[in-house]
Amino acid sequence: MHRKVCIFLLLTFIITHLTACYDAREINDYTFVTMFGIDKGISDKWRLTVQYRSVSQSAGLSQQGSGGGSAQEEFKYQTETVDAPSFFSAVNLISDNIPRTLNFEHVKLIVISEEIARNGLLGEFMAPLIRYRQIRRTTDIAVIEGSAQEFTENFMPFIGSTVTKTIEDFFMKPKEETGYFPTYDMNNFYEKLKSSYGQPVIALGAVNNSRNFKEEGQKWGGKFNVSGNYYAGETPRKNGNKVEFLGSAIFDGDTMVGKLTGYETRMMLIASGKLPKGIFTVQDPKAGQFVVPLETWQHSKPNVKISFDDGKPVINLKLNLIGDILAIQSRIDYESPELKPVLEHAVEKLIQDGIIKTVNKCKTLNCDVFNFGTVAARKFGTIEEWEKYNWNIHFKDAQVNVNVKYTVRRAGSMLKNSSIRSSKGKD
Amino acid sequence: MTQEGKFGVTEMIFLVLISSLAKVFCTCPQMDMKILGTSSWYMIALSALVAAAGFSFCYLLLKRFPGRNLLQIYDAVSGRFLGSIFSFLLAVVLLSTVVVNLREFTDIMRIYAFKESPSAFIMTLVLLAVANLSFLGLEAIVRYIKFVGYILLFGIVVGLLLSLENYDVYRLFPIFGHGVKATLISSVERSYGYGEVLFVGIFAGSLQGIRYIKKAGFLSLLFSGVLVALIYLSFNLTFTYSVGEELAAPVYVQSTLIEYGSFLQRLEPLFYYVWIITTVISLTAMFYAALFIYCYIFRLRDKKPLIIPLAVITFYLSLAPDSLLTVTSIHEKILRTYAWIIFFIPPVISLIVAKLRKKGGTANA
Numbered sequence: 001m002h003r004k005v006c007i008f009l010l011l012t013f014i015i016t017h018l019t020a021c022y023d024a025r026e027i028n029d030y031t032f033v034t035m036f037g038i039d040k041g042i043s044d045k046w047r048l049t050v051q052y053r054s055v056s057q058s059a060g061l062s063q064q065g066s067g068g069g070s071a072q073e074e075f076k077y078q079t080e081t082v083d084a085p086s087f088f089s090a091v092n093l094i095s096d097n098i099p100r101t102l103n104f105e106h107v108k109l110i111v112i113s114e115e116i117a118r119n120g121l122l123g124e125f126m127a128p129l130i131r132y133r134q135i136r137r138t139t140d141i142a143v144i145e146g147s148a149q150e151f152t153e154n155f156m157p158f159i160g161s162t163v164t165k166t167i168e169d170f171f172m173k174p175k176e177e178t179g180y181f182p183t184y185d186m187n188n189f190y191e192k193l194k195s196s197y198g199q200p201v202i203a204l205g206a207v208n209n210s211r212n213f214k215e216e217g218q219k220w221g222g223k224f225n226v227s228g229n230y231y232a233g234e235t236p237r238k239n240g241n242k243v244e245f246l247g248s249a250i251f252d253g254d255t256m257v258g259k260l261t262g263y264e265t266r267m268m269l270i271a272s273g274k275l276p277k278g279i280f281t282v283q284d285p286k287a288g289q290f291v292v293p294l295e296t297w298q299h300s301k302p303n304v305k306i307s308f309d310d311g312k313p314v315i316n317l318k319l320n321l322i323g324d325i326l327a328i329q330s331r332i333d334y335e336s337p338e339l340k341p342v343l344e345h346a347v348e349k350l351i352q353d354g355i356i357k358t359v360n361k362c363k364t365l366n367c368d369v370f371n372f373g374t375v376a377a378r379k380f381g382t383i384e385e386w387e388k389y390n391w392n393i394h395f396k397d398a399q400v401n402v403n404v405k406y407t408v409r410r411a412g413s414m415l416k417n418s419s420i421r422s423s424k425g426k427d
Numbered sequence: 428m429t430q431e432g433k434f435g436v437t438e439m440i441f442l443v444l445i446s447s448l449a450k451v452f453c454t455c456p457q458m459d460m461k462i463l464g465t466s467s468w469y470m471i472a473l474s475a476l477v478a479a480a481g482f483s484f485c486y487l488l489l490k491r492f493p494g495r496n497l498l499q500i501y502d503a504v505s506g507r508f509l510g511s512i513f514s515f516l517l518a519v520v521l522l523s524t525v526v527v528n529l530r531e532f533t534d535i536m537r538i539y540a541f542k543e544s545p546s547a548f549i550m551t552l553v554l555l556a557v558a559n560l561s562f563l564g565l566e567a568i569v570r571y572i573k574f575v576g577y578i579l580l581f582g583i584v585v586g587l588l589l590s591l592e593n594y595d596v597y598r599l600f601p602i603f604g605h606g607v608k609a610t611l612i613s614s615v616e617r618s619y620g621y622g623e624v625l626f627v628g629i630f631a632g633s634l635q636g637i638r639y640i641k642k643a644g645f646l647s648l649l650f651s652g653v654l655v656a657l658i659y660l661s662f663n664l665t666f667t668y669s670v671g672e673e674l675a676a677p678v679y680v681q682s683t684l685i686e687y688g689s690f691l692q693r694l695e696p697l698f699y700y701v702w703i704i705t706t707v708i709s710l711t712a713m714f715y716a717a718l719f720i721y722c723y724i725f726r727l728r729d730k731k732p733l734i735i736p737l738a739v740i741t742f743y744l745s746l747a748p749d750s751l752l753t754v755t756s757i758h759e760k761i762l763r764t765y766a767w768i769i770f771f772i773p774p775v776i777s778l779i780v781a782k783l784r785k786k787g788g789t790a791n792a
Contacts, residue, residue, distance in 0.1 A: 025543075133539055138686050168689045187684060194669040197597060374597030383464045383668065386601045 030103040034077070034163045035155060037111040037148030038125060041083035046125070048090035049081040049149040050102065051163065077163055079153045087129060104134040108167040109155075110141045110186065111205060113148040114249070114256065123193065123254030130190050137187035140171045143249035143256060145206040145233050154207050154242040170245060171203075179275035180228050180262035181205075181245045193254060196387055197373035201268070204247040204259055206233025213238045224283040224291065226354070228262030250367045252392075258365040260358065267354040268362075271317060271402075272371045273302045279326065285346040286339075290329035294347060294408070297322050304375045313391075313398040315372050317355070323347065324410040328417060335411040348404040359400045368395040431633050431719070432566030436643045439627060439634060441576040442569050442712055443647035444654065446623040448583070449709030451655055452678050452702045453531040454755050455620065456662045458763065461672035463613055466604030468659040473614035475652025478621035481771030482644050485628045488778045490637050491787035497628035497774070498723045504777045504786055511724045513773040517625070518720035520762070520769045521713045522737075524622075526744045527758050528713075529553060532706045534751040535676045540699065550742055553707060558738045560711045561718065562731060565630060568715060572708050582701035583654070587661050589685045589694065594664035604668070619766035620655070623709075624648050628774070629716055675751070678702075714741065 031052045041047040054076050080097070084090035095102045110129075116122060129135055144151045158166045171183045181203040184192075192200035213236045230236075232246040246262040260268060269275035277297050284290040303318040325343075328334055334343040362369055373391040380386040419426035459467040485497065492500045502510035533549045541549060560568050604610060627634070627644040634640050658678065662671060665681050674680050682698040685691070718737055722730050748754045781787050 133542070136683060137680065138684060138692070165689070172688065191667055191670050195667055196669065197667065371597075374595070374600075377597060377600040378602075380601040382601050382603045382606050384605065 025101075029100060031098055031100040032106045033102055033104050035107060035109040035111065035152060035167065036104075037113070037144065037152035038087075038116060039113040039148045040115050040119075040121075043083040045083075045085050046087065046090060047081060047083050047149060048087060048094070049079055049152040050091075050094060051077055051079045051152050051155065052102070053077055053163070077156060079149075081149050087125065088132075104132070105136070106164065107135055107139050108164050109171075110135075110139055111144045111148045111151050112141070114143055114145050116148075117143045117249060117251070117256035120253070120255035122251070122256075126186075126190060126193065126254070130186065135186070137185065137190070139186045140167060140183065140203070141186050141189050142181075142203040142205040142245060145204065145231065150207050151205060151243055156242070158241055177277065178228075179266045179269045179278045180247070181232075181265055182248050182269065182274070193251070195373075196391060197368075197377055198371055199253075199367040199369055199392060200251040201248045201260075201367075201369040202251075203245050204232040204249050205243060205245045206231075207242055208233050208235060208237065208244045210238045212236040221289075224288065226263050226350070227281050228266065229264075230261055231259060248369075250362065250365055250369055252365065252367050257367060258361070260361070260369075263354065264358045264361065267351070267358040268369055270298065270319065270321075270351065271302060271355045271359070272369075273298060280323070280347065280350065282343070282346050282350050284328075284330045284332065285342050286332050287330035292328055292330075292334065292343060292346075293326040294323040295326055296347075296406075299407070304372060306372065306376045306379065308379065309399075311394070313372075313376060313394055315398050315400045317400065317402045319351070319355075319402070319404045321347075321351070321404065321406045322409045323406065325408060325412050327412070331417040331419065333417055334408070335415055335417070340408050344406045344408055347406045351406070352402050352404045355402045355404075356400070359402070363396045363398065363400075366392070366396045368392065372398070372400075431630055432564060433635070434566055434569050434633055436634070436639050436646070438569040438573045439630070439643040440647040440650060441573045443621075443623045443626055443643075444651050445572055445576055445579060445705055446626070446709040446712040447621055447651040447655060448579075448658075449528060449706045450620055451658050452676070452705060453528060453535060454675065454758065455763075456659060456677045457672060457674050458755065458759050459613065459617065459659070460662070460666075460668055460677075462605070463610055464604035464668040464672075465599055465601060465663060466610045467613075468599070468656060468663045470604075470610045470614045471617060471620070471659045472652055472656035473610070474617040475621055475648055475656070477615050477618035477767075478624055478652075478771070479645065479648045481618060481767070481774070482624045482627070482648060484771070484778050485625060485774040486641055486644055488774050488781065488787075489628055489631055489640055491778070491781055493637055494632075496631040497625065498720060500781075500787070501773065501777055504781045504784070513777070514720050514724050516769045517629075517773070518717045518724070520619075520622070520766050521717040521720070522741065522744075523762060524766070525710050525713045525717065525741055527754055527762060528706065529710060529741065530745040530748060530754045531751065531758070532710075533745070534754070535679070538675060539679060539695075547742075547746065550745055553710065554738045554742055556707045557711045557714050558734050560707075561715050561734045565633065565715060565719075568708075568711055569633075572712070575704055575708070579701050579705055580654075582697065583658070586682055586685075586694075586698060586701070587657060589687075589691075590661055590665060590681055592687065593681070593684050594661070596664065598664055598667050616764050616767055619762065619770055621648060621651055622766060622770035623712065624651075625770055626712065626716055629719060714738075 033050045033052050035051050037049040039047040080094050082090050082093045084093055091102055112122065155163065157163050182201050184202055189200050189202055192198060212234050230246055232244055235244060235246060248260045248265045249256050250258045250260060266275060266278060279293055280296050281291045281293045284292050299320040299322045305316045307314045325334065333339055368391065376391055377386055380389065459470065463470050488500050492503060498514045501513040529550060533546050536549055537544065537546060624644055624647055627640055631640055634643060662677050662681060671677060679695065679698060682695045685694050718730055718733060722733065748757065
């Protein structure tokens with residue numbers, strides 16, 4: 001009898017708990033924010049623009065499945081902007097206008113206007129945000145040239161996918177293929193913000209209004225230009241995605257002090273070992289009007305050695321890169337053992353010059369965004385000694401020696417380039 | 428000797444190992460990072476060595492008085508009054524650890540997972556599990572720990588491996604953190620983290636003899652030391668000292684950073700299982716040990732009537748601090764600094780007194 005009573009009580013306890021709490025929140029009680037942007041406000045200190053997804057059912061019935069049709073779901077994205085004294089007040093104000101509660105657990109991207117970043121307001125904004133449990137530290141972050149509100153409003157899914165997927169793909173690609181902007185998330189940014197090993201750097205984004213795309217004018221001709229040497233929003237392109245990420249914003253503490261172009265960002269990433277693969281285009285060493293694109297890999301991690309000469313850091317950076325020739329416009333036989341070193345030397349010089357130029361730019365800004373400080377810290381025994389030295393002050397005095405070794409490993413699908421034959425004979 | 432059922436060395440190793448692990452999931456890594464910076468990971472390995480030295484005295488004492496547990500030896504060596512004081516202090520430290528860990532666990536759960544649930548609700552559920560296991564007795568507890576222990580260890584190792592992408596060696600430098608002196612002092616203080624090894628002495632009667640006591644004690648310290656140091660190392664490799672010292676639940680935050688493309692991410696719900704079960708087990712072990720000691724001091728044969736009252740006391744003591752900050756302050760300033768004295772000094776004193784008074788040993792065998 002006693003046993004039966006116990007079982008009855010236990011079952012009653014379990015059943016009542018399995019029905020969930022009286023105050024349980026269901027998924028349709030929330031509106032999930034996909035991204036949000038922060039600008040300086042006009043009616044109040046901050047301007048918050050949130051983008052959230054709403055699901056609507058289309059009128060037509062799909063023909064999928066054998067059991068008849070079902071209403072198709074369409075994802076629609078809406079944005080809402082509000083001026084408020086703090087992020088959380090803004091969230092409350094927006095939540096007040098919609099029948100659901102705003103939820104930030106699925107935010108994939110936070111964009112901040114350059115104005116905020118330049119005025120050193122990021123520390124004031126980021127510190128409370130990182131504490132907020134709903135926002136994940138793996139959320140991507142970018143500084144926007146112009147208005148973060150405009151960027152958020154223009155950020156739409158690309159070719160049928162969701163915004164979340166679009167953001168994920170956006171930030172995955174540079175890691176694997178291009179390296180035109182850094183893919184540091186909130187955790188990386190926050191860590192660098194409080195770090196004694198270097199300074200923060202984050203992606204630069206903008207709305208591209210095709211203002212640099214010229215329909216008319218003098219043709220470019222045979223001049224050489226390194227690819228991606230633009231800031232976000234300046235790429236000469238038309239149509240396609242309205243928004244773009246290119247280059248990086250450099251910070252000294254929580255204040256944005258400068259920016260790198262897409263090309264310089266690649267140099268920064270390759271020097272810090274964060275660009276595993278990318279296509280580099282080099283001017284043809286024997287025929288300047290042509291170019292040779294090469295797919296390039298880091299054969300090994302950059303070798304960084306740091307010593308101190310009278311308190312000034314001496315940084316020796318050695319890079320070991322390998323690559324495949326993708327095309328030879330001039331049809332000069334760079335595959336041959338005699339000419340291969342000529343091409344390799346040209347790539348080495350391009351990358352070496354690019355890195356030195358980027359390092360010098362960062363030295364003038366007094367920002368180590370190359371992670372050299374992470375190696376320098378090994379020379380110090382205790383945190384007190386390291387912080388007393390203050391790497392972030394001494395980086396500007398550093399002497400940086402760059403040595404690049406490049407080896408062409410393969411020549412694509414061709415081992416030799418035959419001449420083009422015309423009525424005038426061979427070229 | 429008070430009998431609590433018989434079990435083997437493996438069960439005892441799991442009891443000590445899982446109990447020591449629970450602290451790692453709360454504020455301990457943050458606290459150690461705050462005090463030591465980049466040297467916290469090897470400090471915790473050194474503190475395992477300190478705990479091993481402390482346990483050696485306990486072992487020598489148990490060897491000198493075969494067939495008795497630590498509490499009986501305290502009585503035999505120092506007399507019932509002083510022995511009871513040693514035992515009582517041990518019970519107080521164990522129960523304080525339960526109170527602090529329970530409150531930390533509850534508040535951190537409220538921060539990250541159960542924001543809407545009242546603290547009392549979470550505490551009640553945990554204490555129900557603790558009380559339920561305590562009713563079943565020590566043998567059932569250790570066999571359950573062994574049963575889930577393998578799964579928990581697997582979960583922890585998988586978590587450490589999946590975090591590999593976030594590791595960076597530079598975060599371990601400057602290698603001496605806030606200095607060698609601070610590291611060495613902390614390694615002594617922080618040996619309290621392995622104080623659970625005294626379960627071997629408290630429940631010595633459940634093992635088969637002194638040979639097994641030695642094996643269980645040192646092996647459990649070896650495994651705990653290695654695993655806790657690995658978790659600390661992983662934490663140090665993931666966060667720089669300036670960020671690591673800020674986090675309320677560092678190991679949890681570390682699990683939220685695991686992200687392999689869009690396919691493998693948001694794995695922290697799996698981590699909850701490891702965290703919750705480990706905490707419940709650890710709280711149960713310490714709660715039961717405190718209960719066991721209390722019953723021994725007052726010569727109470729039946730522990731069951733005391734389980735619910737002690738759980739209620741624990742519940743109210745856990746609710747008493749006004750905030751998580753107060754709890755961590757108590758943890759850091761009292762438990763972390765002085766608890767090792769209660770764990771490891773009485774066995775040393777007892778051994779010295781036993782030698783001086785020529786108690787135990789071959790004469791008493």
